[in-house]
Amino acid sequence: MARNDLRPVVKLRSTARTGYTYVTTKNRRNSPDRLTLRKYDPVVRRHVDFREER
Numbered sequence: 001m002a003r004n005d006l007r008p009v010v011k012l013r014s015t016a017r018t019g020y021t022y023v024t025t026k027n028r029r030n031s032p033d034r035l036t037l038r039k040y041d042p043v044v045r046r047h048v049d050f051r052e053e054r
Contacts, residue, residue: 010035012050018043022050 005028012022012035020043026035035052 010052013053014041014048014050016041016044016048
C-alpha cells in the first residue's frame with residue numbers, strides 16, 4: 001500500500017494526438033508535477049513529447 005502511494009503507475013499520452021500511450025511509474029517526491037518524456041510514437045514514426053494524463 002505504501003508502494004502505490006510513493007511510486008504510482010502513470011499513463012503517458014502522445015502529444016501528436018495519435019492516441020498512443022506508454023505506461024510507467026514515477027516518484028512523487030522527486031517529480032510532483034506532471035511528467036513529460038520524449039519517446040517514440042510508432043503511428044507518426046518519430047519522437048514526440050508524451051505527457052502524463054490523470
